[in-house]
Amino acid sequence: xxxxxxxxxxxxxxxxxxxxxxxxxxxxxxxxxxxxxxxxxxxxxxxxxxxxxxxxxxxxxxxxxxxxxxxxxxxxxxxxxxxxxxxxxxxxxxxxxxxxxxxxxxxxxxxxxxxxxxxxxxxxxxxxxxxxxxxxxxxxxxxxxxxxxxxxxxxxxxxxxxxxxxxxxxxxxxxxxxxxxxxxxxxxxxxxxxxxxxxxxxxxxxxxxxxxxxxx
Amino acid sequence: xxxxxxxxxxxxxxxxxxxxxxxxxxxxxxxxxxxxxxxxxxxxxxxxxxxxxxxxxxxxxxxxxxxxxxxxxxxxxxxxxxxxxxxxxxxxxxxxxxxxxxxxxxxxxxxxxxxxxxxxxxxxxxxxxxxxxxxxxxxxxxxxxxxxxxxxxxxxxxxxxxxxxxxxxxxxxxxxxxxxxxxxxxxxxxxxxxxxxxxxxxxxxxxxxxxxxxxxxxxxxxxxxxxxxxxxxxxxxxxxxxxxxxxxxxxxxxxxxxxxxxxxxxxxxxxxxxxxxxxxxxxxxxxxxxxxxxxxxxxxxxxxxxxxxxxxxxxxxxxxxxxxxxxxxxxxxxxxxxxx
Numbered sequence: 001x002x003x004x005x006x007x008x009x010x011x012x013x014x015x016x017x018x019x020x021x022x023x024x025x026x027x028x029x030x031x032x033x034x035x036x037x038x039x040x041x042x043x044x045x046x047x048x049x050x051x052x053x054x055x056x057x058x059x060x061x062x063x064x065x066x067x068x069x070x071x072x073x074x075x076x077x078x079x080x081x082x083x084x085x086x087x088x089x090x091x092x093x094x095x096x097x098x099x100x101x102x103x104x105x106x107x108x109x110x111x112x113x114x115x116x117x118x119x120x121x122x123x124x125x126x127x128x129x130x131x132x133x134x135x136x137x138x139x140x141x142x143x144x145x146x147x148x149x150x151x152x153x154x155x156x157x158x159x160x161x162x163x164x165x166x167x168x169x170x171x172x173x174x175x176x177x178x179x180x181x182x183x184x185x186x187x188x189x190x191x192x193x194x195x196x197x198x199x200x201x202x203x204x205x206x207x208x209x210x211x212x213x214x215x216x
Numbered sequence: 217x218x219x220x221x222x223x224x225x226x227x228x229x230x231x232x233x234x235x236x237x238x239x240x241x242x243x244x245x246x247x248x249x250x251x252x253x254x255x256x257x258x259x260x261x262x263x264x265x266x267x268x269x270x271x272x273x274x275x276x277x278x279x280x281x282x283x284x285x286x287x288x289x290x291x292x293x294x295x296x297x298x299x300x301x302x303x304x305x306x307x308x309x310x311x312x313x314x315x316x317x318x319x320x321x322x323x324x325x326x327x328x329x330x331x332x333x334x335x336x337x338x339x340x341x342x343x344x345x346x347x348x349x350x351x352x353x354x355x356x357x358x359x360x361x362x363x364x365x366x367x368x369x370x371x372x373x374x375x376x377x378x379x380x381x382x383x384x385x386x387x388x389x390x391x392x393x394x395x396x397x398x399x400x401x402x403x404x405x406x407x408x409x410x411x412x413x414x415x416x417x418x419x420x421x422x423x424x425x426x427x428x429x430x431x432x433x434x435x436x437x438x439x440x441x442x443x444x445x446x447x448x449x450x451x452x453x454x455x456x457x458x459x460x461x462x463x464x465x466x467x468x469x470x471x472x473x474x475x476x477x478x479x480x481x482x483x484x485x486x487x488x489x490x491x492x493x494x495x496x497x498x499x500x501x502x503x504x505x506x507x508x509x510x511x512x513x514x515x516x517x518x519x520x521x522x523x524x525x526x527x528x529x530x531x532x533x534x535x536x537x538x539x540x541x542x543x544x545x546x547x548x549x550x551x552x553x554x555x556x
Binding site: 044047048051052054055056057059060061063064069073076077080081084094095097098101102135137138140141144148151152170 | 229230232239242243244246247252253255256257259260263264266267268269270271273274276277279280281283284287351
């Protein structure tokens with residue numbers, strides 16, 4: 001995490017590597033050749049190939065933000081749906097992978113922000129731009145920091161609180177069910193949930209304030 | 217500058233294990249053209265190495281394909297309105313508007329009818345070697361054994377305001393039910409393809425409904441059995457510890473068993489055999505893991521195994537059975553041959 005030795009230490013060890021083929025900065029191996037072949041057959045086959053390649057990883061990545069299976073799958077499904085319905089799959093720049101990841105992260109990040117800051121409007125989900133045109137190095141890093149911070153917060157919750165939170169969000173269980181299974185009072189479960197959400201909210205708020213301060 | 221950024225550094229960065237300075241150099245690296253593609257390529261590789269949860273792409277894809285085909289077949293709704301006021305257009309071509317409306321109705325109605333099963337029912341399935349526990353909308357818990365499916369209505373399931381009909385599920389394969397007793401004593405009914413109907417109030421029992429046989433084991437509470445083909449006959453009542461079997465001729469037989477819990481041992485990934493012949497084990501392997509089993513001779517096929525054993529997958533069952541009977545087996549993908 002910190003310390004000068006981290007910066008100076010590993011660097012010499014890595015120096016021989018950039019010569020290797022995997023580390024060349026520009027030539028990205030285009031392993032989407034088969035996807036393009038499938039799209040040439042029919043959109044359906046193209047999308048099937050995309051699902052096979054990316055669906056699971058995309059859901060997993062969205063989960064890092066929203067921590068709810070259904071929401072993560074909805075977000076990924078919606079990105080695919082928009083790409084298919086609008087026919088923009090025919091004009092995707094660069095790789096499908098970049099498009100899909102950028103769109104899923106954008107939506108997942110906004111979903112979490114809206115949920116935690118309580119600013120969700122019906123339009124805010126639909127009006128999303130999936131093309132990732134506005135993506136800058138700063139937003140990429142901001143998104144990475146967001147999911148890492150979410151993980152840290154959940155990691156730092158007291159064990160019982162963490163357990164309740166994961167059962168509620170990830171396993172989509174009702175508070176009463178959790179109370180029954182863990183032998184807790186319903187009030188206790190609710191208190192754990194409130195606490196977990198408050199912690200998450202605080203992290204997001206401080207980041208938002210920092211961002212606002214940086215913008216103005 | 218870009219020399220510093222390797223796949224390893226980026227993996228560490230995704231895991232939140234880099235120094236602030238390294239992060240800064242990642243940012244600089246990202247600003248260079250072409251590196252964004254590389255970034256996502258590595259992000260994808262990193263994500264595949266650290267998956268948060270398993271998901272199945274196939275059902276999600278089928279759902280999406282359906283949604284898209286629905287949306288495109290209903291596009292007549294979006295005929296461009298232009299700048300002409302709607303009322304003027306309507307008076308000009310009322311007939312055409314009606315035609316469009318009618319065709320939209322037909323399209324929507326037809327696709328609704330074609331999808332009515334998807335809309336009205338939810339189906340839970342397990343693949344070969346997979347065991348799944350699910351909670352129904354009414355709070356009852358069902359554990360599905362491998363290669364089984366359970367279908368139940370989406371909406372009209374669970375405590376009803378109207379005190380209406382029973383909670384009905386359809387089962388193919390094998391499942392263990394822990395039925396929740398509702399305040400209004402609403403009945404819970406399991407239907408099987410062979411016509412056996414199990415009616416319950418609140419209890420725990422295991423139903424097997426496969427090609428080879430149909431049977432019910434009652435662990436606690438009371439259930440009533442009836443056959444769909446013989447609705448006028450009085451139903452049979454089971455007591456805890458009873459095993460009911462539907463014979464090939466369509467006759468129901470009920471008898472107590474010594475270890476009823478053994479028949480639900482699969483829930484804990486255990487196999488419980490009681491004088492079970494190799495022939496029956498071959499059937500179980502076929503039902504649960506999709507294996508096609510051949511046994512060299514009939515004498516071998518009738519040798520039996522007893523006891524309860526843990527086994528997580530097909531290979532463990534095969535090794536176990538071979539060990540117990542001191543026989544050999546050869547597995548070639550989905551085909552298995554037992555030899556003496």
